[in-house]
Amino acid sequence: MQYAAVTGIGQTQYKARRGDVSIAGLVHEAAQNALDDAGLGWDAIEAVIIGKAPDMFEGVIMPEVYLADALGCSGKPMLRVHTAGSVGGSTALVAASHVQSGTFRRVLTVTFEKQSESNAMWALSNPQPFSPHLNAGAGGYFAPIMREYMRRSGAPWDTGIKVAVKDRLHGSRNPLNHLQMPEITMQEVEESPMLWDPIRFLESCPSSDGACAMVIADEGLAKEGPKAPVWIRGGAMRSEPTMYAGRDEVNPQAGRDCAADVYAQAGIDDPRKQLDCAEVYVPFSWYEPMWLENLGFAEEGEGWKLTMDGATSLDEGGDIPWNCSGGVLCSNPIGASGMIRFAEAARQVRGDAGAHQVVGARTALGHAYGGGAQFYAMWVVSVDK
Amino acid sequence: MSEETTSSEDDITAIETPVYLTYNFTAGEATTRFLHQVRKGKVMGQRCPGCGNVYAPARGSCAACGLPTSEEVELGNKATVQSFTIVWIPIPNNPIQPPYIVANLVPDGANISFIHLMSECDNDSVHIGQRVEAVWKPEEEWDYAMDNIRYFRPLDEPDVPIEMIGKVPLSGWEGKA
Numbered sequence: 314m315q316y317a318a319v320t321g322i323g324q325t326q327y328k329a330r331r332g333d334v335s336i337a338g339l340v341h342e343a344a345q346n347a348l349d350d351a352g353l354g355w356d357a358i359e360a361v362i363i364g365k366a367p368d369m370f371e372g373v374i375m376p377e378v379y380l381a382d383a384l385g386c387s388g389k390p391m392l393r394v395h396t397a398g399s400v401g402g403s404t405a406l407v408a409a410s411h412v413q414s415g416t417f418r419r420v421l422t423v424t425f426e427k428q429s430e431s432n433a434m435w436a437l438s439n440p441q442p443f444s445p446h447l448n449a450g451a452g453g454y455f456a457p458i459m460r461e462y463m464r465r466s467g468a469p470w471d472t473g474i475k476v477a478v479k480d481r482l483h484g485s486r487n488p489l490n491h492l493q494m495p496e497i498t499m500q501e502v503e504e505s506p507m508l509w510d511p512i513r514f515l516e517s518c519p520s521s522d523g524a525c526a527m528v529i530a531d532e533g534l535a536k537e538g539p540k541a542p543v544w545i546r547g548g549a550m551r552s553e554p555t556m557y558a559g560r561d562e563v564n565p566q567a568g569r570d571c572a573a574d575v576y577a578q579a580g581i582d583d584p585r586k587q588l589d590c591a592e593v594y595v596p597f598s599w600y601e602p603m604w605l606e607n608l609g610f611a612e613e614g615e616g617w618k619l620t621m622d623g624a625t626s627l628d629e630g631g632d633i634p635w636n637c638s639g640g641v642l643c644s645n646p647i648g649a650s651g652m653i654r655f656a657e658a659a660r661q662v663r664g665d666a667g668a669h670q671v672v673g674a675r676t677a678l679g680h681a682y683g684g685g686a687q688f689y690a691m692w693v694v695s696v697d698k
Numbered sequence: 699m700s701e702e703t704t705s706s707e708d709d710i711t712a713i714e715t716p717v718y719l720t721y722n723f724t725a726g727e728a729t730t731r732f733l734h735q736v737r738k739g740k741v742m743g744q745r746c747p748g749c750g751n752v753y754a755p756a757r758g759s760c761a762a763c764g765l766p767t768s769e770e771v772e773l774g775n776k777a778t779v780q781s782f783t784i785v786w787i788p789i790p791n792n793p794i795q796p797p798y799i800v801a802n803l804v805p806d807g808a809n810i811s812f813i814h815l816m817s818e819c820d821n822d823s824v825h826i827g828q829r830v831e832a833v834w835k836p837e838e839e840w841d842y843a844m845d846n847i848r849y850f851r852p853l854d855e856p857d858v859p860i861e862m863i864g865k866v867p868l869s870g871w872e873g874k875a
């Protein structure tokens with residue numbers, strides 16, 4: 314297997330509505346930023362790997378076909394990836410595998426969502442006769458799982474509130490974010506409207522427009538770039554069925570298996586010690602303590618202690634900061650959200666994460682999950698090959 | 699884009715153009731059997747020949763074992779709350795007025811939960827392990843749909859202990875260990 318590295322990272326400004334660009338303009342902007350970052354022109358790209366969440370969101374079916382021109386890939390190979398909300402992570406891994414396998418030497422990978430032109434609630438709620446039509450949406454699906462986590466772990470009721478504040482404070486260091494809430498308080502989150510008990514409005518992710526792109530190259534080409542290559546030390550994907558008897562929805566097997574695989578590839582046996590930071594898909598606040606356990610940063614039932622102790626907070630000098638960029642709670646262009654996690658992990662180890670940089674970060678985890686928490690994608694990136 | 703053409707708040711930059719897609723739902727063998735029974739007021743499960751777990755509404759296979767679930771099992775009208783949420787968010791065109799309870803319920807005799815509405819209850823006292831029963835629509839309104847059950851309402855029965863949720867037999871639960 315060839316070594317593969319991230320040599321360019323490009324993001325757009327995340328907003329509730331990017332009225333100044335079409336979908337094509339949005340993906341072009343991220344891709345151009347990634348190429349500029351890598352010091353390359355469009356001709357340097359051999360293939361494009363693209364992903365987004367369900368086509369039903371914007372109602373544009375197979376949008377990759379129409380986006381080929383905007384991504385400079387007419388006449389070049391293009392591949393579409395689709396794994397629901399985890400797609401940003403999966404797309405990056407598919408792109409990396411095309412380089413690791415030696416199929417291409419340098420590829421562009423792009424993901425996006427334009428939620429302002431979309432109706433996700435509708436797209437996710439098509440009626441099925443074997444289930445009542447309750448219009449509860451994604452929050453309605455995940456809230457009972459969070460409630461079960463709270464029961465099992467005995468976590469303090471305000472653990473989710475703490476995550477919501479922590480990620481928004483992190484996020485206020487990142488000018489790309491949709492939500493900018495530098496003054497947010499625990500009380501403000503607590504008093505925000507309950508949406509799907511126990512999830513409050515300010516414990517939920519926003520709906521954003523945005524795109525993220527990366528250039529991934531083999532060892533020879535990576536060393537030619539203007540910036541230090543970010544080496545992909547491990548990459549793993551797992552999935553599990555949403556409905557099977559005995560499924561542990563709080564601590565899903567597929568997530569644990571995916572983490573074990575990516576850690577084994579990267580030579581990690583103690584993620585809390587050996588990783589410097591992590592960008593983890595947390596669309597609802599309670600998913601931080603849940604994923605701390607699922608990803609092996611804490612024992613089962615103990616994840617909330619890291620959160621409450623400030624271990625995951627940059628502002629509190631925590632030893633394992635999570636979501637320094639602000640995470641999905643600050644910007645959520647769904648299809649891109651996973652790739653933003655992967656890209657932000659890469660920015661950290663490259664040392665150019667600006668005001669949300671973890672000082673001296675060398676190795677970081679990028680994580681994404683999707684669907685009914687049944688799709689997982691993770692990578693570990695490092696300055697060291 | 700030049701400064702002159704940048705949209706101001708007064709400009710119309712987007713309009714909603716709803717598109718409708720009607721389609722026939724092809725139920726497949728297992729769901730067809732399930733829907734025919736629910737049309738007659740019965741909730742049927744299907745047992746996995748591998749692990750013995752009973753699925754409802756069954757989709758024809760056990761995803762854990764990868765085996766077809768052909769044996770039909772009748773389920774009780776009673777169920778247990780595995781978890782739940784109170785939905786407060788107002789959704790346009792939603793006929794159900796918030797706040798309402800959406801619960802993950804395991805019917806007696808089954809080993810997996812489905813999602814349904816809870817009503818005739820005090821929202822603040824709904825809890826994990828609570829016993830509930832199905833309230834059906836009048837028989838003349840029954841169709842090939844889970845909506846034949848209007849909602850579930852609380853029962854005056856002892857709670858099911860956590861470790862027993864998902865394992866209550868068809869014979870029910872009266873506080874038996």
Ligand SMILES: [Zn+2]
Pocket residue numbers: 746747748749750751760761762763764765
């Ligand atoms: Zn089975």
